[in-house]
Amino acid sequence: MPENVPSPLLTRARQIVGDDSRLLLPPPPGANVSGFAVRPTPAVLRPSSVEQVLELVRAFNTPGSPPLYAVSTGHNWGLGSREPVHGGAVRVELHGLDRIRRIDTDRGWAVVEAGVTQRQLAARLADTGRMLNVTASSGHTSVLGNALDRGVGLRRQRVHDLVGLEVVTPEATLARVGWWPGDEAAGAPNPHGLGPSLLHLYTQSDLGIAVAGVIRLPHRPEAQRVLRLTFPAENLRRAVDTFRRWQAQGLFQGVLKIYDTTSASSYGTRDTAGHLAHLSVGGTPAVADALTRIVTDEAEASGLFTAVHRSDRTPPADDDVVSRVIEAGHSGNTDHHEDMLRSAVGRDAPDVDSAGGGWIFFLPLVPYTGADVAAALRLLDDVHARTGIRPGATVNALDPDVVDLVVSLRFDRSSAERTAGAHRALDLLYEMFTAAGYLPYRLDIEHASWMDRLSDPVSLDLVRRIRTALDPNRVIAPGRYS
Ligand SMILES: Cc1cc2nc3c(=O)[nH]c(=O)nc-3n(C[C@H](O)[C@H](O)[C@H](O)COP(=O)(O)OP(=O)(O)OC[C@H]3O[C@@H](n4cnc5c(N)ncnc54)[C@H](O)[C@@H]3O)c2cc1C
Structure with missing residues (x-):
């Protein structure tokens, strides 16, 4: 894995994020609350829009580029925080994508970007008939980041809240998987869609970078x-x-x-x-x-x-x-x-x-x-x-x-x-x-290799073949469930 980002690629990345404070090179020495080994990280990118994420993925899908590792707010404390599994990956921090794009308290869903925190969404729902299924972690953690790691809220597992994802694929296309509300008539959430369900191909996954998602909002008890x-x-x-x-x-x-x-x-x-x-x-x-x-x-x-x-x-x-x-x-x-x-x-x-x-x-x-x-x-x-x-x-x-x-x-x-x-x-x-x-x-970042011990070998092989098909150039860095 390349230790450094080739300089033409860096120039391009800087142009894409458009502001020096959004590219850290090298980033300040890291640490994580679990005392796990700090992985060498050649650069940190902080895009502020979906278009920038698409452009970055396109730029890094070139020979000799280091892979990208995405976090939302990176507060995955206890499991490795924002560290990738292996050193050498460029970290993409998505806290700048922080828009609640749509919210429907009548039908019970919100479309949120990856950097939207649980505190931010909970505040928008105060005094409505809906609520967010919050976790017990900080209000500054990402709703989507937690759902992508299949975290647990006080009401239920966050996988039950997540019904749709907008994902930047390794080939730099924008895919919507699961359910997404229509512009004219929203319809009712159906996370499975028709046919094979793609939604959970992208949770606990290194097959793409999720930039937004649809989160269901439970009814507030009277x-x-x-x-x-x-x-x-x-x-x-x-x-x-x-x-x-x-x-x-x-x-x-x-x-x-x-x-x-x-x-x-x-x-x-x-x-x-x-x-x-x-x-x-x-x-x-x-x-x-x-x-x-x-x-x-x-x-x-x-x-x-x-x-x-x-x-x-x-x-x-x-x-x-x-x-x-x-x-x-x-x-x-x-x-x-x-x-x-x-x-x-x-x-x-x-x-x-x-x-x-x-x-x-x-x-x-x-x-x-x-x-x-x-x-x-x-x-x-x-x-x-x-x-x-x-x-x-x-x-x-x-x-x-x-x-x-x-x-x-x-x-x-x-x-x-x-x-x-x-x-x-x-x-x-x-x-x-x-x-x-x-x-x-x-899994935490030190025990990613347990995937081999804990998974059915045929199913793991299937997932790995899907990864090779979707990301032949390894644009996305291997995650904890690779
Ligand atoms: C006191 C305390 C209490 C806690 N309570 C809870 C709890 O009740 N429930 C719970 O589940 N956890 C809990 N946690 C653990 C952790 O803080 C939360 O799970 C937190 O939500 C994860 O951090 P995050 O939201 O910033 O997600 P991130 O760190 O941003 O993301 C988590 C992981 O998901 C993947 N990922 C994130 N964003 C993307 C993306 N956009 N595209 C692709 N992959 C992505 C990455 O692998 C990343 O490592 C607790 C921690 C502490 C210290």
Whole structure:
């Protein structure tokens, strides 16, 4: 891979972006909050329009050009931030494409460019009947960037929000895949289109650069509150099975979150004894009241819980950062999100990678049974015993059958020894969880080679052949799922 950008290409790139501040050469020395090796990056390009992205791809589709690696806002903290997998790629940062092109709160969708942040879109939806399915990460993260990595919001996985993409292909054409609203009559979202569905060819993908997308906007419940249930660690199995039944029978909506003590304190809530579950109930006011009563009665009858609090009567304390983020987040509001980011990594969004404390994610899916969740948490105890690092765990119950177990490693990045220890713990997590059948659904930049271990070989070969057909000159740099 070329180490430098040939100078005629640089001249052309500078002409395209049209402003010296939009081409960094070489970029300032990077760092990432996970302490992963910094990849040599010959240049960073910051286009401000779709036309510029098209022109850049056209210019780089020439022999001897380094490949392009796209990020939206580049805040993929815990998985590698804005680093590519391999050194030598020119990074294309799309935060300058920040237009909300169209929004329809009646039909429930927004057309957003790659740099549109969740805070920006959430603000546009305040006081409407629609909301954004926000994640628990910073308000400054990209809606599209997160959806492209198949991230998870408080209401559901972002893949369920994403219905269409506008993609610059390696041959510099602009393709719209999935569903796109018509100019005259918008129609109804159909992410699959007719025939083979192309939308997810471009998520967790290095087949093109996504410049815009269509995001569905859930209806805002007329009444909504979050119930907080605490329970001791010894009740975990039965509590999880109980939540599963409630979720399957529709007693609450969205993603149920359970924090253990380590995880709660990592994200900014101290003094939790045992586990704390947050579940959101909503609907018409009568439905919200009825569900609250049913859940409260069920919780009491089960004898598993030490306390049940409802956010409308006992709002979270000012220093209970996690509960405040979740309560606001379930109604599509990111007002408290930066507090949680600061608690987790000690810095605000712009400084997380340069100066934030060490942070790594490991993200496996686990069957939603008490036995499986307990077994997965026991693996974390083993990692603790073997490395001295206690991973935090948040159970994100996505639906009545699937848990996204968010494992976080928090460490002191100023210590080389502690950083190496965290990386050892991460390797162990991959080995142990995979051996138990609990496979990750997102990879970090150091474990991209696990694609070979985790994928069906014939299907992986098919994807690689599709890549060769679509990008024979390797204009787009290999990603984490290559
Ligand atoms: C405290 C804390 C809480 C967090 N909570 C959550 C959470 O609740 N849910 C969650 O999912 N994550 C969470 N994260 C992780 C992360 O911060 C988010 O996933 C964040 O949205 C990703 O960063 P981004 O939006 O800037 O995307 P980017 O970093 O821009 O993009 C992510 C990846 O998608 C690909 N990509 C991005 N843009 C493009 C493009 N235009 N074309 C092609 N490929 C592209 C690239 O591979 C890139 O690495 C959390 C992190 C922290 C520290």
